[in-house]
Amino acid sequence: MRIRTTVACAGALLLFVSGCNSAADNTGPQKAGGSVRGVTDDSVKVGGIVSMTTSTGYSKKDTDLGARARFERANAEGGVGGRTIDYLGAEDDGQDPARNLAAARKLVQQDKVFAIAPMSSTTFSGADFLQQQKVPTFGWGTLPSFCGPSYIYGFGGCMVPTPGGTISQTWPEGLKRVTGGAEGKSVAILANDSDAGTFAIRTYKQSFASAGYEVTFAEASVPAGSVPSDWSAYTKEILRSDGGRAPDAIVSVMQTPYNIGLFTAIKRTGYDGVLTDPTDYDPALLARSATRKALDGVHILLSFQPFEQDSAAMRQFKEDIRKTAGKDVPLNMHMVTGYMSADLFLAIAQKAGKNLTTESFQKAARGFSDTGTLVGDRTEPRGQKESFGCGALVQLKDGRYVVSAPFECYEPIPFT
Numbered sequence: 001m002r003i004r005t006t007v008a009c010a011g012a013l014l015l016f017v018s019g020c021n022s023a024a025d026n027t028g029p030q031k032a033g034g035s036v037r038g039v040t041d042d043s044v045k046v047g048g049i050v051s052m053t054t055s056t057g058y059s060k061k062d063t064d065l066g067a068r069a070r071f072e073r074a075n076a077e078g079g080v081g082g083r084t085i086d087y088l089g090a091e092d093d094g095q096d097p098a099r100n101l102a103a104a105r106k107l108v109q110q111d112k113v114f115a116i117a118p119m120s121s122t123t124f125s126g127a128d129f130l131q132q133q134k135v136p137t138f139g140w141g142t143l144p145s146f147c148g149p150s151y152i153y154g155f156g157g158c159m160v161p162t163p164g165g166t167i168s169q170t171w172p173e174g175l176k177r178v179t180g181g182a183e184g185k186s187v188a189i190l191a192n193d194s195d196a197g198t199f200a201i202r203t204y205k206q207s208f209a210s211a212g213y214e215v216t217f218a219e220a221s222v223p224a225g226s227v228p229s230d231w232s233a234y235t236k237e238i239l240r241s242d243g244g245r246a247p248d249a250i251v252s253v254m255q256t257p258y259n260i261g262l263f264t265a266i267k268r269t270g271y272d273g274v275l276t277d278p279t280d281y282d283p284a285l286l287a288r289s290a291t292r293k294a295l296d297g298v299h300i301l302l303s304f305q306p307f308e309q310d311s312a313a314m315r316q317f318k319e320d321i322r323k324t325a326g327k328d329v330p331l332n333m334h335m336v337t338g339y340m341s342a343d344l345f346l347a348i349a350q351k352a353g354k355n356l357t358t359e360s361f362q363k364a365a366r367g368f369s370d371t372g373t374l375v376g377d378r379t380e381p382r383g384q385k386e387s388f389g390c391g392a393l394v395q396l397k398d399g400r401y402v403v404s405a406p407f408e409c410y411e412p413i414p415f416t
Contacts, residue, residue, distance in 0.1 A: 038114025039356045044083050045114050046071070046345070047107040048090030048338070049100060051121040063120040064090040066338025069324035074346050081354045085346075088113065097125040104129050114356070118341035120334070127152060134358050136365075138341040141387070148384060150362065153348075155340040156303050156375045156390070157383035161203055166412035170391030171204070171251075171278070171301045172211030174405035178274055178299055178393065179248055182212030186247040188238045189215065190262065192254055194224040200253040203415070208251070210413050217241035227257045231265035239269060249274035256280050260294040267294075274299060276393070281306075283330040286399060295396050303391045304340070305374045305407045307331045313374050340374055348380065376409045386412060 038045035052061045071085040079085065088111055091103035104126030107113045116130065119139035127145035130137050134151055141147065141154020147162055161167050172182070179185050187208050191197035197220035205218040217238050222228065239246045250266060250273065252259050259277050266275065278301040285291050305314050321335055322328055352364035369379040376390025389412045393405035 036114070036356050037108075037112050039083070042083055043086040044080065044356070045086045045088065045112065046117055046342075047088040047111055047113040048341075049093055049103045049107070049116060049119045049121065049126065050090035050338075051095040052090065052092035054095040058095075060120050060334045060337070062332055062334040063118050063338035063341075065321065065324060066335035066340075067118050067342040068338070069320040069335075070339045070342035070346070072324050073320050074342075080346060080349055081356070090118070093121050093123070095122055097123045100124060101126040101129060104135075108133050108135055115345060117345040118338045120337050120341070136345070136361060138345050140337045140341070141383070146384075150381075150384070152384070153344060153365070153380070154383060154387075155337075155344045155378075157378075157387040158385055159303070159387050161415040162385070163415065165415050166386040166389075167203055167207050167210075167415045168303075168387045168389045168391070168412050169207060169211060169410040170303065170389060170408075171276075171393075172208045172213060173410045174301070174391060174393040174408070175213075175249060175274070175276060175299070176211065177405040178276075178395075185212075185249070186214040186216045186242040187249045187251055188217035188241050188247040189219075189251040189253065190217070190222060190234065190238065191220040191252075192222050192224040192258070193220050197222075197224065197253065204251065204253060206416065207413070213249075214242075216243075216247050222254065222258060222262075227261050231261055234262065235265050235269060239266075239271065246271055246273055249276060252277040254279070256282075256285065256291075259298070260291060263298060264294045276301065280396070281394060281401065282332055284332070286396075292396070292399050296399075297395065297397065299393045299395045299404050300401075301391060301393060302333075302407075303375065303387070304333070304336050306392050306394045306401065306403050308394065308401055308403050309392065309407055311407075313372060317374060336374060343373065344378065347378070376407070 048067055050060050050063045052059055071087045075084045093100040093103050100121055100123050107116060115136040117138035119137050124143050124145040131149045131151050137152045141157055141159045144160050146152055146154040147158035147160050176182050189201060189204050191200045201218050201220045205215050209215050241247055252262055256279055259280055263275050276299040280295050281300045281302055305311060347370055348365050348368050351368055352361050365380045371377045376388050378388055390409040392407035394401045395404040
């Protein structure tokens with residue numbers, strides 16, 4: 001179902017990039033016959049690309065709900081620049097590279113969208129096509145394609161450190177709240193044996209050391225293809241890494257199934273230090289008692305305001321989701337992904353003015369900044385090279401999440 005509501009007044013201003021409707025023309029002209037693709041006198045057409053279904057059963061379908069909620073509120077408030085947002089909903093790429101590119105082509109060439117928001121998948125093979133066609137695209141900047149291209153925007157900035165860029169200090173700085181500072185404190189960092197794991201170790205080893213922690217162990221050694229049944233080889237080495245003693249904190253840069261195995265094994269040794277990871281913030285995990293037990297006490301890194309933290313932005317988010325869903329629903333990070341992708345799209349557009357062209361949108365983006373959002377302070381084009389550096393920690397405690405380090409923005413460090 002598309003979002004199209006009557007515009008009551010012309011208040012906020014929206015403008016967006018359009019590009020060529022032909023795959024053969026990579027210059028991506030924004031106008032054809034005097035009109036801008038996806039824009040009429042009273043509407044702006046937007047579509048999304050989301051991994052709604054996958055071979056493993058994992059789904060990001062709620063990303064679509066989050067985007068829809070934000071667009072519906074924009075329309076209820078009068079639209080943008082006298083135009084409603086005609087949201088087509090999200091194409092399902094099945095987490096498949098070929099389908100991701102096909103979805104991008106369909107939205108641009110067939111549906112003739114003005115912009116894509118959200119784009120949420122572990123693959124982004126359509127990035128080059130969208131950049132060539134000058135289609136502004138918004139999503140969570142956890143993929144390299146969100147770092148550099150001029151028409152692709154991460155709602156939290158570029159989350160992948162690049163040479164000459166910076167590293168967000170959210171995790172170690174937030175952890176200081178938990179460990180009572182970093183002086184005299186040690187950490188061990190473990191990741192999967194993969195390119196991504198190796199890169200994570202390189203990044204977080206520098207990050208935690210810069211924050212003042214002694215990094216006593218940092219390895220990407222856990223097989224990426226399957227979860228180990230025996231963790232003793234890893235726990236033995238980690239728990240002796242600080243001069244024969246256990247480190248003050250153990251940092252896992254792995255997904256939930258690995259964290260369950262690792263943390264369960266660590267706890268069985270009697271370890272009473274801090275356990276932390278960046279992935280296990282999901283109410284669905286609380287449904288299983290075994291999972292709750294394995295992750296109890298773990299501090300989880302977030303790059304957006306926790307649902308448990310009271311703020312005007314979070315209250316608005318919850319109200320918008322409830323209204324669009326038609327009832328109270330469990331909140332998750334996928335909703336935030338869709339919602340904040342749409343929000344950045346709208347925020348830059350409001351600054352751009354009524355002249356909906358590629359040039360005017362890009363000009364607005366080059367001088368864009370705002371504060372107090374669910375992801376903190378935003379600035380472009382800085383966000384196309386580095387993250388906005390904001391985040392929080394929550395702890396799973398007695399079957400529920402509690403804030404252990406409030407949402408805050410920290411100064412990043414150079415990535416070397």
